Amino acid sequence: MYELKLRGGTVYDGLGSPGVRADVAVTGDRVRALGRDLGPARREIDVAGMAIAPGFIDPHSHSDMVPMMSDPQPFKLFQGVTTEIAGNCGYSAAPMDDAAAREAQALFGDLAAGAAYTARSFGAYLDDIEAAGPTNHLAVMVGHHTLRLRANGMRRKLAPEALAAMCTLADEAFAAGAAGFSSGLIYTPGAYADVEELVALGKVAHRWQRPYATHMRDESDALEAALDEAIEIGRRARIPVQISHCKAAGRPNHGKSAILLDKLHAARVAGVDVRGDVYPYLAGGTMLHAMLPPEALTGGAKALLARMADPAERARLRARAEDPAQAMAAGLWRQVTPADVLINRHRDTSVAGRTLKEVSGAGDAWEALCSLITADVNAMIVPTMMAESDLRTMMADPLIGIGSDNGMPTGLDHPRTWGCFPRFFGRYVRQEEVVDWPEAVRKATSATAAQFGLAGRGWVGPGAIADLCVFDPQNVGHDGTYTVPDVKPTGIVYVVLAGDVVVDGGEFTGERRGRVLRAGHGERAAKAAVAR
Incomplete structure (x- = not known):
């Protein structure tokens, strides 16, 4: 008897083959069989109308x-x-x-x-x-x-x-x-x-x-x-x-x-x-200081802040950022407009969710950029x-x-x-x-x-590691936006992690079954480490 069977879905093997209607049977952390009339399992899940794919x-x-x-x-x-x-x-x-x-x-x-x-x-x-x-x-x-x-x-x-x-x-x-x-x-x-x-x-x-x-x-x-x-x-x-x-x-x-x-x-x-x-x-998405030429960070965060406090150094860095001859050493400044740069993380919470153009207003956007970096070296942006x-x-x-x-x-x-x-x-x-x-x-x-x-992963078939995703092709999607990003996706119905169902009917079971995959150490070593 298998431990788990996903019944009646369309299986995409991960290798580019056309989808086929089949059951997928799992025991332990492996896919044991793929086909029809595979026999009983301790748990059977009807996934008709859904896609079964490798995780x-x-x-x-x-x-x-x-x-x-x-x-x-x-x-x-x-x-x-x-x-x-x-x-x-x-x-x-x-x-x-x-x-x-x-x-x-x-x-x-x-x-x-x-x-x-x-x-x-x-x-x-x-x-x-x-x-x-x-x-x-x-x-x-x-x-x-x-x-x-x-x-x-x-x-x-x-x-x-x-x-x-x-x-x-x-x-x-x-x-x-x-x-x-x-x-x-x-x-x-x-x-x-x-x-x-x-x-x-x-x-x-x-x-x-x-x-x-x-x-x-x-x-x-x-x-x-x-x-x-x-x-x-x-x-x-x-x-x-x-x-x-x-x-x-x-x-x-x-x-x-x-x-x-x-x-x-x-x-x-x-x-x-x-x-x-x-x-x-x-x-x-990147750090706000990526807008600057990389040389601005020579010497580390303290040196960067010292440069931001020096008007002559800010002007010198701006000239370098705007010089077309410095393409590989100019930062992102020339690739976007201030309206393209959404600030999404900053110590000043009133800034988050606003563009560099909105923050600078009628003032100079470069100077506003330098001030924002001075206030929070770790600030993050979403540039279009x-x-x-x-x-x-x-x-x-x-x-x-x-x-x-x-x-x-x-x-x-x-x-x-x-x-x-x-x-x-x-x-x-x-x-x-x-x-x-x-x-x-x-x-x-x-x-x-x-x-x-990643041997054994990325495909579905007998002997593959049982990392699986069952999704609804007609409903899968995500409605998150740049200003409201943390929306739960739709259409991901079941997720199986090394044979364990960890997303069940669209909800997380609470089981933290992930493994650290150490290259060259083999799957046996990974399982032994989890057991410890």
């Missing part, structure tokens, strides 16, 4: 510290997401010493989910989030920013032996189970790195057969050069490359989606395993930068999967945090028919599983 896999998450929240919410389970890849954009919660933890708290403390970064190894961090109990599975990459903070602080130039120290720390992280290596080259201190530094770290990842995910050095005026750099790192280190949250940002760059895709396809023909992900929104035509073009390409780039599930965060995957399926699959259902499911499952080496 969705999010390649681009910032949920590194979510398990440490006092009351972690199942915001990803409600989207049908069973596995997240965290540690993106160069930000990881380890390895840190005391100095790196203080600087990380000052510069990207909003990603700490209300907790505090602490000095610990990468392995100790994985132990800590495992002990806290994630609501869904987490695989975590080691971040370039964190390695650089630990080995070199916020200095632009690498100190002697700093790169060797970074490589040793990366090697230790991979041994502990880091799922890959990430960079965020638009942000500091990662922006200070050259190609040689990144290739050296990439070769450490190569030894462990782990991929490289990058928020590229530029996603706007210098998009072409940034793509060439990312592909060059993958070619020289011979590692898979994931281009994070693909976009052509800024009005002057709308239409460049074709260039991006042409470069990815050409790189694959040349032997570089490169793919990408995209979120189904026209606005991104992309074109609908580019989004659809990228979304339709077989090399591009779906990733949320979520922030913390509190306050006025980007709606992608609560609704990325249901929005994709509801708007762009059911309503707009950008891709069909089999391809849409593949983009949300096996496309990411293959890139990050």
Whole structure:
């Protein structure tokens, strides 16, 4: 007798095959059979009229510290997401010493989910989030920013032996189970790195057969050069490359989606395993200080505040931000108008939910920006930068999967945090028919599983890990907006996590059954760690 049977749904296997009417039988943490007349189960759920898919896999998450929240919410389970890849954009919660933890708290403390970064190894961090109990599975990459903070602080130039120290720390992280290596080259201190530094770290990842995910050095005026750099790192280190949250940002760059895709396809023909992900929104989400040239953060948060207090330095940074010749070192200022920039997190709560234009009023928007940063270095924004035509073009390409780039599930965060995957399926699959259902499911499952080496996940069939999502194709969606983002998705009816039903009839059971997936340690080790 099976433990669980999902009866009468349309099964999308995650590999792009057409949906078939079948039952799915589960015992333990594995799918044991798929077909009709499979025999009895201790629990049978009638899912006629619904789709049965592999649990969705999010390649681009910032949920590194979510398990440490006092009351972690199942915001990803409600989207049908069973596995997240965290540690993106160069930000990881380890390895840190005391100095790196203080600087990380000052510069990207909003990603700490209300907790505090602490000095610990990468392995100790994985132990800590495992002990806290994630609501869904987490695989975590080691971040370039964190390695650089630990080995070199916020200095632009690498100190002697700093790169060797970074490589040793990366090697230790991979041994502990880091799922890959990430960079965020638009942000500091990662922006200070050259190609040689990144290739050296990439070769450490190569030894462990782990991929490289990058928020590229530029996603706007210098998009072409940034793509060439990312592909060059993958070619020289011979590692898979994931281009994070693909976009052509800024009005002057709308239409460049074709260039991006042409470069990815050409790189694959040349032997570089490169793919990408995209979120189904026209606005991104980032730190307010990303509007500034990266050099503004040289020396860390205290140095940034000193620059913001100096009128001559503010003027110098503005000239650099507005100089077209500084495309790769200018920040986001030239890519948006003040009306495009929604402030969604700020210590001054009266500012949250207003645009930079609204805050500056009749005054100068640059000066208002500097004042806002001075008041809260960790302030966050939602800048509208992309074109609908580019989004659809990228979304339709077989090399591009779906990733949320979520922030913390509190306050006025980007709606992608609560609704990325249901929005994709509801708007762009059911309503707009950008891709069909089999391809849409593949983009949300096996496309990411293959890139990050998640064996047994991302597909449905005998022997697959029983991470499953049952959704209503006619009702799946998300109505969250940039000003009211935290709306519960519709149409996600059941979610099964390694054989356990954790979303039952659309409601969270309260069971925190997530596992920390340590690359190279095997599923047996993951189960043993949970048992402990």
